[in-house]
Structure formats: structure tokens, C-alpha cells
Amino acid sequence: MANTADPTLNPVSAPPAAPESASKKTNAQMEQSQSQPQPQGQKAPKPAKPAKQQQPAKDKNAAAAAAASADGAGSDKLSPAELKKKAKAEKAARRARERADREQTGAGGGGAAASGQGPGTPAGKKGPDAGAAAAASGKGQKGIPRRGSAQTVPQNGAAEAKKKQEDKKVAVFGHLYGQQRRTTVAGAGKEVHPAVLALGLQMRDYVVCGSSARCVATLLAFKRVIEAYTTPMGTSLSRHLTTHLSHQITYLSTCRPLSISQGNAIRALKLAISSIDPSVPEAQAKSTLCEFIDTFISEKITVADQVIAGSAAQKIKDGDVVVTFAGSSIVKQTLLTAFKQGKKFRVSIIDSRPLFEGKNLARTLANAGLEVQYSLINGISHAIKDATKVFLGAHAMTSNGRLYSRVGTALVAMSAKERAGGVEIPVIVCCETVKFTDRVALDSIVVNEIADADELVVTEAPHQLTDLPDPAAAAQPEPKKGGKTAASNPSPAESNTASKKDGSPLTDWRDTPNLQLLNIMYDVTPAEYVDMVVTEMGSLPPSAVPIVHRMSTNL
Amino acid sequence: MPPPSAPLTPGLASFLKSLKINPIDTSIDNLISLLKRRQIRHSRSCATATAYLLRSVISACRTSDASKLIERVQSVGRRLIAAQPREMVVGNIVRRVLGLIRDEAEDDRDGDFSLSEAGSESLPQTPRAGDDLSESLYGRHDGSASKPLSSLAAHPISMFSLLSQPESENSLPGSPASASPSGRLPAHPQNKDIRAEVLDGINEIIDELGQVDDQIAAYALDHIHSNEIILTHTSSTTVQKFLLKAAAKRKFTVIHAESYPNNHEATHATVSGTAPNDDELLSTESFQKPLIAHGITVILIPDSAVFALMSRVNKVILGTHSVLANGGLVASAGTRVIARAAKVHQTPVVVVSGVYKLSPVYPFDFDSLIEYGDSSKVIGYEDGDLVEQIDVQNPLYDYVPAELVDLYITNLGGHAPSYLYRIVSDHYRKEDINF
Secondary structure, eight states: OOOSTTTTHHHHHSGGGTGGGOOSSHHHHHHHHHHTTSOHHHHTHHHHHHHHHHTTTOHHHHHHHHHHHHHHHSOOOOOHHHHHHHHHHHHHHHHHHHHHHHHTTTTTHHHHHHHHTOSOOGGGGHHHHHHHHHHHHHHHHHHHHHHHHHOSHHHHHHHHHHHHHHHTSOGGGHHHHOSOOOOOSTTOOTTSOHHHHHHHHHHHTTSSOSHHHHHHHHHHHHHHHHHTOOOOTTSOHHHHHHHHHHHHHHHHHHHSOOOHHHHHHHHHHHHHHHTSOTTSOHHHHHHHHHHHHHHHIIIIIIHHHHHHHHHHHTTOOTTOEEEEESOOHHHHHHHHHHHHTTOOOEEEEEEOTTTOHHHHHHHHHHHHTOEEEEEEGGGHHHHTTTOSEEEEOOSEEOTTSOEEEETTHHHHHHHHHTOTTSOOOOEEEEOOGGGBOSOOOSSTTTSOOBOOGGGGSOOOOTHHHHSOOOHHHHTTHHHHHHHHHTTTOSTTHHHHHHHHHHSOTTTTGGGSTTEEEOOBOEEEEOGGGOOEEEETTEEEOGGGHHHHHHHHHOO | OOOTTSOOOSSHHHHHHHHHHSOHHHHHHHHHHHHHTTOSOSHHHHHHHHHHHHHHHHHHOOOOOHHHHHHHHHHHHHHHHHHOTTOHHHHHHHHHHHHHHHHHHHHHHHHHTTSTTTTSTTTTHHHHHHHHHHTTTSOHHHHHHHHHHHHHHHTTTOSHHHHHHHHHHHTOSSOSOOOOHHHHGGGSOTTOOHHHHHHHHHHHHHHHHHHHHHHHHTTGGGTOOTTOEEEEESOOHHHHHHHHHHHTTOOOEEEEEOOTTTTHHHHHHHHHTOOOOOTTSOSGGGGSOOGGGGTOEEEEEOGGGHHHHHTTOSEEEEOOSEEOTTSOEEEETTHHHHHHHHHHTTOOEEEEOOGGGBOOOOOSOGGGGOOBOOGGGTSOGGGHHHHHHSEEEOBOEEEEOGGGOOEEEETTEEEOGGGHHHHHHHHSOGGGTTO
16 A cells, blocks of 8 residues: 555565575575575674584584585585585585574574665665564574573473463454464575565565555566476476466465455466466467566556546545545555646545554655645544545455455544534545455454554654663663563563663563554445545446456456 | 652642742742643643642632632632633632632521522522532431421522422432532531631542542443453543453453554553553552453554454443533544444443533534644654645544433443533532633
8 A cells, every 4th residue: 555656666676686696596596595685794693503403403414514514615626426415415404404494483584674675665664673573583582492402491481471472362353363474584485486585575564565566566576486487397387387376475475464456466367377378388478477467567557546546636626625544555646646737635644553654645745745734543533624535545345345444444434424514525445456356344353464563562763862872772672582581581570671661661562461462454444434436447336346346357 | 749859840749849838829820831831731630730729829818708719719710721721620620619619608698698599590509519529528318317407498488499409409319419518507607717618628629539530430330341342542540440440340351542642652551551650640540550460451452443443342431631511522632533433333432530520611613622732743853854844733632522422420420421511500600600
């Protein structure tokens, strides 16, 4: 939802970071992708660890691996026999390392996160927080097994901590927690293309955020996958490419659950792959597919957005006060289009924690010269008071006509529909048909996405502006980590209380019994709050969603 | 209270301290500037400060002439209200004190002229204005014993009192406060010191302010059942005490909307049980165990998730800034959408509020009730460039219309919003509504 105007820029600029280093052999790729995301700072301590882990496991391999790592640094003039031996050792070392990494899921997390959201990005503000949190969690988890191997008592503590973690799941949403979002590329299947690896992390950190942005980015990444793909012997492209893609898709969905638009796009792509005649030569098939992706993007999203922006802009009249929620890219495009047409209107943006997507929208619109008013969700009833129209973006439209969008949208639509005095403000949803789904939803609980609750913990940035960067502030992340493992280690108690004093009271909410934080991503707006859905196929009532969806999928 | 050695930040605690030392005019100016600078914020702090100030004003006033006292209190009251017109409790307390003075003056006159004015319209209000003040001191048995006496005495005077006197008893059936000043009447010497009576009355108001949360909490078990899911908003101590009282007996779940950006820190502190470092909420509340320590599951959500979760909520319990005579309320921003979302989902909305927050004000211009706050809380200083380009708004209050509220719980019991006007007329004298 956030930056679809950039989706074309963002994903294009992002993937190259990874693929450049990609080599021909998939194995090598795997190794590269593992070591690549580590920032220079962490490089030194890192290599030591796998060796250490592996020593108790296999002595023979350990020696070999040690030799291998020594080799890797310098000479590459070796006899064929030695080469063979070295390859074997490397393989063993890699396996051990993979296993080790899998055990300590977080290990490279911080580094990976840091590189993942590398290019100066709209979500930059919260990126570092998430990265830091990931790093902290990684460190916390890393600490546990090591201590566990040393003595038994802390192991109990670790188990206790785990039990507590489960406590933190809000019961009603228990079905949505599933697995933890991936924090690192480590442990990803070797088939996963570097472009997809990078995209996964970007999506996780909300660098690529918003339904259509994610859809476009996924398709572009898959285009690279298809370009780099060679059909293995003994299979046909139409059969094998689908399974190859599904590895990529599984990886992406572990980073962040797939959006409806991504799902629709992937379905279309798979259909296109399976309809390729096996007799077509591979190069031609690949170019057909790339062409298909390009047309899909332009037809379903780029051009569709233009059409929608054009027709939605017609709804804006001079003197209007347009209220919008969070940062929908298509709404942004609509408002800018209307502004370019010389219409005079005011925009009131309502924003919410923790993503603050509206800030970027406000900035873009203000830079373009629009008159912008900005308030948070607590100011809805004030913002809506003099509104004449409400424009909303969508994550998806369900088949029962309900709008599935960023959490808080329903509140805005509701406020528009029950303004005192009986005058209702029209609520207009801008939505590409690729976001239509045949799923239905009655409430926001059965279908939703749970984001990391740590995002809700306020990190006080302004402190650093006034205070000296004293050692206590520098040690700030440490108590955080300590807070996590406090159960296993009594010593961080003092540091814990220290962090409590200047940090948010929620800093160690995970250790506070009975306290749960809930950070859901979406909510469902009842169909009766939506007056009109503007799509590239025209403006419809919400009840027309299933029909349009059938039409657009049965083409 | 903070230790005396620590330098006090301006607020309620420092004001009460200085009240003892400073001359009265300095104290008045002091409170006015505190109100103007918003250094005293919470309804209850404002009410307490006003009550204490008026007590010193009256004790400093060397006269026992009621009209002079009224005049003095009115002039102080006007200045206080002008300092912070949206803090309606200040006006409420001033009105209550004015009512006290008038009552005492009338009691005097009643004694002198042997109830010659008993037929006037103001009589039914006379006992009730004192009702709630004396409720803690004078029990029901006392009142019911003495009531017939006074009503008997009133009977021969006028036909009106035949109707009005019984009505005054029926109108507050639930309250234990049938004790009335008229019950006390026979005990008073004929030429009593009005000032002493009024000071007693103000002390009772101050006591009431101290106890009001506990009195409200006493009704908690009537309203919360087991396994309930309750949604609340802001860190209101009244709500917290209400829930804590219920938590002692029942298990339920609390969903707490964090009310970003104006109250989220206090809310976070409340839910996690870290003592709020808000010196305005002095006294023991800050040391109270949080809900989670009672085994109550507390789920903290951002304000935006209210609609999504409302379908699972059984009851919404809200605190408020002040309550208006039409049953509407002025509460912290974001309350209105919560109440509306509750209405959409057919979830009952309960507002807990002390009677002292009840204002005899009818809202004709809603916008005038709303105060706007610090916009840097919405967009921080790190986005300074953005603030220059756009209009950032941070309303502090919301007006919630009466139809969104299902029930009010005050220290007098539960009331329908439509009944509030009656309580208003019980507590404030008509002549004081626009003083």
C-alpha cells in the first residue's frame, strides 16, 4: 500500500545488490548468499563459530574443514586429487554450518536485516528498529543453546522462557501466529534466487510494502528467476519451472505472508507456465514468460493504476476535502492526478501506529503543492467533520464486497458513514482487479496477518538529540537482550531495571506475565460502508466484486 | 507525595504545598497560571486544586455575610474558569461551593422565618444539593428518621410541598443519601457561623474527590461477569480501579487501546505495571498492583485495531474528561470512534465518572469544547521539514453524543444518559449555572 509509485523503482534497484554476486553453480550461490549479507563488522567473529560447532560433531570433517577454510583464503593451485578432497571438505563444512545456522536462527539476522533494507528507503525510519530487534532476538536465542550445553539449570530457564513466549499469543488470534517471520536468509533453500532472497527481506522489513508494490516486486524478481533458469535434463520447462518457482514462493511466504495480489499474480504466472507447449525451445519459452510478466504488470497494475487514478480523480471537485487513511499508492496517484488537472481541494490524511505510512503520503503531496492536513487515528472524528469525500486504498476486496485493508480503515469508513446530522460522506475505494479475491470474510479475526508485536514498543529517538551519547545509552540494546533471556540468567536483573527507567515501560513486555501486545495488519470494512469501488474496469458497487473477479480470472 | 527535598515540578502537589504558605491572592494567581499553562491537567487534580483553593478563600474571608461570600467565590470562580474554560470541573466545584453557601444561608433564613419560603421552587433542591456531600457522614437511618419531621413541618405551609417533598425522596431511590441538611437543622444554633458550615461542606467535597474512584469501583461486580472481554482506552485511574475491584473476584480479559499519541506512555505504564512518573496522580494509585498482577490478561492494541477486535468485545468501559448535562461526554480523543464502533457491533458502552465531572453545560457548539494539543507528538521534531509544509492536528478531546453511551456509572450508582439532567439539577442550583 505504501509506495507503489516506487514499486517499479524499488524492486529494480534492489535486487541487483544480490544477483551481481551470483555465480553459476547453485551450491556456490548458496554459500555466497549466506556469507554475503554479513556486514564487515561481524565478519571476523563469524567464521570461527561454525568450526567450533562442528568440532564435537565430526573430527575428521573438522580437520578437513579447517584445512578448507585455510585453503579458501589463499592458494588455488592444487592437484585434482586435492581439489576433490577440498570440495568434499567444503561440502561437509557447509553442511555443518547450515545445521548450526538453522539451530541459531537469529545469528546472522541483524546483519541480514541491515543489508536487506540497504538502499535509502521510505521505511528507513522503522527499518533500523526492526533490524535492531531482530539482532537482539538473534543474540538472545544464540545465547541459550551455548549456556545450555555448559550447565543444566539455565536450560530449564530457557524452556520456561519458551513457555512464556507462547503465552504472548493472543488467544483469539492463535490460528494466525503460525511460524515466526524469517529473520535471515540462512537456511533458505539453495534453489532460492538471490533476487528473491533480497526481496523477501525487503518485504519483511516493510521496505517493499503495499499490496501492489509487493505484487510488482515479486513478479520482477520472478522474471529474474526465469531468466536465470535452465531446465534440468530429463524434465520439461512447463513442469519443472513451476516447482522451481514454488521454492521461491515458499521462501517469500516465510518472510511475510503473501498478499492477495501476489497470490493472484502467481496463479496467473503458473497458468501461463503450464500452458507453454513442451515442444517450444527453452529460450523462446523463457522470453514468452518474461513478456507475460511484463504485460501482466503493465496491464493489471501500471496501466490499471493510471486508469483508476484518472476516473477517481474525476470524482474530486473544487473545494472538496478528501480524507484518506494511511498511505495507499493508488490514492496518492489519484490525488496527484486531480491536482494536476487544476482542481482545488484539501487533503486530510489520517495515520496510525506503528507503520506511519501516511507520513510519506503527506510528504509527497505537500511537496507537490497540495494543502495537506495530518492527524492520527485519535483525530478521526475531527478530520471527518468537514470532509466531503473519503478515498481509501485496498489490500484486497473480498467476494462478499468487504474491503480488506490496513487496520484502521474500517474506523475511517465507519466515521464517514455516521456523521451526525445524517449527511453521509461518500466512501470511495480505489482498487485494481488483481486485488479481488474469491475469499470471503465476515470479521477481521479469521483472516488477518499478525506482525511482530515488538513494533509497538515505542523507542524514544529524541533522547539522543539532547543527551550526550553516554555509555548507558550505548548499552541500551544490551538490556533489551537481557530482558529476553532474563529467565535463563539472573544477572541481567539490574540492567533490566536500568532499561526500565529510561526506556518505554513495554521494553520487556515479553517477561511480564499476562501482558500481551497485539499488532494486526488488516481489518475488514463492512460492505455497507463502501459506496463505490473504482477499478480499471469501471466504477462498481462492492456487490459487483465477485462478478468482476470471475470475469477477470476466466478470461 | 514526593519527598519534600525534591524540587517540585509545578503541579497539584506543589500547589497544595504552596497554598499553606502563600497569601490567598498569590495562591489564586498561582492556580490560574497553572491552569493556563496546563500544568494541572487531569479532571480530578483540577477539582482538588479548586476545592482546596476555595477553602482557603473562604477561610481567609473575614465575613459571615452569605452574599459577600457568594460574591467572593464567584469572582474567584470566574477568573479560574477564564483561565481554562474547557476544564469544566473547575466550574463544577465552584458551583458546588456556591450552592453550599446558598444552602447554609437559606437554612439560616428558614430557621428565622420558620420555613416561610418553603413553597418556593427551590426547596426541593435544597435538601438534595447537600445530599451527596453529607452521604458519607450521615447514614440513611439518620435521614429517614428526621425526614418525616421536616416534611410534616412543611405540610401546612403550602400545597406545593405536598407534591414536591415525597418526590424528592423518590427521585433518588438508590442513593443512600436521603440525609439532608433539613435533618440537621434542629441541631443548629440560630445564629451559626456560615463560614464554618461552608468549610465543612468543602471538606466533604474534598473527601468525595478522594473517595470517588473507590465508590465507583464498588459497583464493578454488578457490571462485569466472568470470562468477559472488556475494551478500554487511556490510562484512566477510575477505570483501572473499577477493573481492579472486579479482578479481585472474577477472571476476565482486558483489551487496552493505547491512545497514542497523548496518553500512550501512561497507558503503557499502566498495563505493564511500571509506576507512572506522573506527579499529578499523587497518592497511592501509582503503587497499586496492575491488572496483570491479578491474573487478568491484558492485551495492548494500537487504536487502529479497535474495529477489528470489537466483534469479540463484550463491553466497553471508558473514562471521561467531563460529562455534560445532555448525557454526552467530553473524553480523550479517540473515544468517539471507539464508542461508535461499539454501537455498530451492538456492544454496550459504559462510562465511569465521578459526579464531580458532571457539568450543567449543554453543548451547542461542540468545537468550543475541544482542545488541541501539541502537534509535535504527532510528528516529531525529526520530521521538522514536514511540519512546515502540512497542517498537523492533535485534538485532545472528543465529544461523544449521548446516544453512543449505554450506561453511566457514577459514585451514586448506574444511570441512563437521559437521566443525567436530573443529577445535574440535584447538584447545582439554578442560579449558579451561569454565575
